[in-house]
Amino acid sequence: MGRRASDMAYVRLRTEIVDWRIPPGTVLAEVELSGRLGVSRTPVREALSRLVADGLAAPQGGRGVTVTAVSLDDARDLFDVRVALDGRAAALAARRADPAVFAELGDRLRAAADVLRLDEDRSGNDTDAYYALVARLDEAVDDAVANPHLFEAQRRLRAQLTRLRRLARDNPRRLATSALEHAAIADAIAAGDADLAVAATRLHLANALAGITTAITADAPRPAAAGVAP
Template identity: 60%
Template sequence: MRAGERAYRELRADIVSWRLVPGQVLGEVDLSERLGISRTPVREALSRLTADGLTEPHSGRGVVVSALSADDVRALYELRDTLDCRAAELAAQRGDPETFRALADELSHAAERLSDDPDHPAYYELVDRMDEQIDAAAGNPYLQQALANVRLHLARVRRLATSDPQRLAAAAAEHEAIARAIAHGDAPLAVATTRVHLKNALSKALGSPALAVARPEAS
């Protein structure tokens, strides 16, 4: 794989998983030495990260990992609500019912998977598949790209909240309701169920105590 691509994915994963905390300075020379590559692909990776909004230029001091305050989370969910509801609406109008019926069935007994692994990768893989299907059904590449960017930042928020099995089970039920609404071609219901899910998810995310610690750059 290209070195720049690998550096980009690695740094992105580090930021999303909070191994790199907000305010952390990312120097080109440091990174090139740590990753064993030259500065050129590192520059490309940092440029892409900044375009994604995960890092910000820091006036002559390279780039730093972006902060993520409670206000950011609220704003992010505000946009997510706008985009996700629209995507669900379009998916209900244009999507293939059978696809979403199958997803709903999988989600209906997703609770069994929740204890399989401490980080619940199987569950999140299922949710990711559902997102992909919604994107495909909506059939709007511009909407898809906007959603991809939101989900990138959202993955960062997700790692803040402790993975509460009870909340995950409820979220699975909410996702199932969304999938069934789309499968029935009921656009208003798809929007409503999506909105319910996002409201609950936001409440959970804002309840995370880690948000107060999320801006340590004031040192």
């Protein structure tokens, strides 16, 4: 029961941080979180330790644990590592994957790009569906590569990178282009072309970092970060 409570607290807090519902600099107080999440302080403490290990939170001396800030230097450092890890994973997937899985994902990502281009209202539903497809692509690559050491190295990065990626939520043009870039990665893996898979991955990551850099340096409004629903 304790482990389930800890897992629940971790998943909920991680989601709220990644989605910017808990903004950078927020103090994660054990007592308040225990009451809001409906669990004892021990599971909350364990969840906070995992968030610190993920880099989403950090101890701040007498202030307890706070949500980490997002800086341009951090983004660049993360992408330096991501280029190496994701490029290697894409190459291995191209050699080991079931082509049909990635061919289908490529088609679905292209369809998502069409929807995103036409979405004038930006209700959020299409954006969420696109991010779910990206997560499915990541999972398919993980399954194809089947390297637990590479997976663990990528796991910690993904939470931080997902939070950064949310900075592009209000840029439909960038999201549509990103969907096509992901489709190109899926197509290259489906074709079994490791070199093309690496090149497509590097292109996508370069463009993603450029978009994040613009969002941070322009001091763009952050995605829905005001308050957390109970």
